[in-house]
Amino acid sequence: MRAKRLQQPVVSLGSFPSAMANCVLPAFRSCAEYSVKVRLFETSPHEGCELVRNEILDAAVSLKDAVQTNEDGLHWLPLQHDPFVLVGPSGLLSSTARSRGASALSSLPWILPCAGSDCDRLISGHMARHGVRARPAGRTDDWSLAQEMAAALNAVAYIPSSVLRNECGLARVVDLAGIPNPFRTVVLVTRRPEEHKQWFSDMSRRFKQAYARTAGEAYSS
Structure with a gap:
């Protein structure tokens, strides 16, 4: 049996x-x-x-x-x-590299997560703690799409290091203008x-x- x-x-x-x-x-x-x-x-x-x-x-x-x-x-x-990295076109990031403080990041166009999403709460909370007032050039919760949008719209975005894409040709910076990156x-x-x-x-x-x-x-x- x-x-x-x-x-x-x-x-x-x-x-x-x-x-x-x-x-x-x-x-x-x-x-x-x-x-x-x-x-x-x-x-x-x-x-x-x-x-x-x-x-x-x-x-x-x-x-x-x-x-x-x-x-x-x-x-x-x-x-x-999973630390975040600030990505954007090299010319845009280099123009801000010598600036310091929240105003430097506030002056940049941003690709942000969709308003109210978990991703948005994480990043907006981090920005608020450091006095950054981001101007959205676009919004998406898709990290791959966010990198493509940053390249196309000459904008910056915080991207988790685990999902960075080389093919978008974006420069990457840690702690731009003295503001630490979120994680x-x-x-x-x-x-x-x-x-x-x-x-x-x-x-x-x-x-x-x-x-x-x-x-x-x-x-x-």
């Missing part, structure tokens, strides 16, 4: 798009066998946390800023420290990790390895 084959556990996982492309999918492509069957959904960082909190998703790749500090029901592990911490979020310890720790390890392989490099122009 044949032994019954154990049914593979199913894990519902959410992820925001850039993490999906640079972490989640590469991790699964590089793994021939996995201990669980994964169902994958695109979610924003805050949406992913909310769906995990409501037990609609088992886990989500999110941002540390999206996890409430007083949250009792969520557990998270860091996957990647984000990518995390894997779940509830009651003690119930899912094996797959959660295995998944976080594979995601960290994937980020190490695919992350872009931040460097000054």
